[in-house]
Amino acid sequence: MKIEHSPLQGCFLLKPAVFEDERGLFCETFNAQVFEKKTNLYINFVQDNQSISSYGVIRGMHFQTGEMAQAKLVRVVEGKVLDIVVDLRKDSKTFGQHYSVILTAESFTQLFVPRGFAHGFITLSKRSVFAYKCDNYYDTASEGGIIYNDGTLNLDWQLPTEDIIISEKDKQLPTFKEVTQ
Numbered sequence: 001m002k003i004e005h006s007p008l009q010g011c012f013l014l015k016p017a018v019f020e021d022e023r024g025l026f027c028e029t030f031n032a033q034v035f036e037k038k039t040n041l042y043i044n045f046v047q048d049n050q051s052i053s054s055y056g057v058i059r060g061m062h063f064q065t066g067e068m069a070q071a072k073l074v075r076v077v078e079g080k081v082l083d084i085v086v087d088l089r090k091d092s093k094t095f096g097q098h099y100s101v102i103l104t105a106e107s108f109t110q111l112f113v114p115r116g117f118a119h120g121f122i123t124l125s126k127r128s129v130f131a132y133k134c135d136n137y138y139d140t141a142s143e144g145g146i147i148y149n150d151g152t153l154n155l156d157w158q159l160p161t162e163d164i165i166i167s168e169k170d171k172q173l174p175t176f177k178e179v180t181q
């Protein structure tokens with residue numbers, strides 16, 4: 001497992017070793033010991049999630065607040081997505097900055113998203129299966145979000161507006177300024 005720093009503080013790319021043979025392939029998608037050794041972080045993942053999306057679907061930008069904040073380890077099991085994170089930690093050197101990365105099933109690359117980040121993704125393939133671990137439980141009362149087309153963040157979703165599909169709930173999310181002021 002190789003771990004690379006993203007430009008955002010505490011946000012890492014994980015590249016698992018992939019073992020191929022005549023049967024197919026094998027890889028460890030998570031190993032707590034290795035993760036701890038390479039990041040110096042002890043993360044107790046307590047919930048695993050999976051979502052399926054069709055082309056053009058954006059889920060995001062989401063986070064949970066306060067004590068229910070969640071770190072996430074995200075990966076794509078089928079298809080291709082553009083994953084985007086925003087650092088919302090006011091005491092961070094990279095506060096307000098965002099980072100985008102393409103995640104595909106074939107690359108096995110994962111993104112570790114720390115607590116205090118907003119997270120979202122768009123499906124660029126016909127369908128995507130997205131899987132992630134969280135270090136805190138889902139809590140509706142703590143849900144927060146930022147509108148995907150926020151004028152300050154100016155996130156590039158890489159698809160024309162007419163191709164974008166987004167839930168009614170996500171269309172109502174506030175702006176970056178409203179969330180961080």
Ligand SMILES: Cc1cn([C@H]2C[C@H](O)[C@@H](COP(=O)(O)OP(=O)(O)O[C@H]3O[C@@H](C)C(=O)[C@@H](O)[C@H]3O)O2)c(=O)[nH]c1=O
Pocket residue numbers: 049051059060061062063072119120121138167
């Ligand atoms: C996230 C979540 C949702 N749900 C339920 C609530 C709702 O009825 C249904 C769909 O929820 P949502 O529309 O919020 O699902 P979704 O838009 O996929 O939400 C997810 O988006 C990505 C970007 C993240 O980063 C995640 O943390 C999470 O916020 O599933 C759970 O039961 N547990 C969970 O952990």
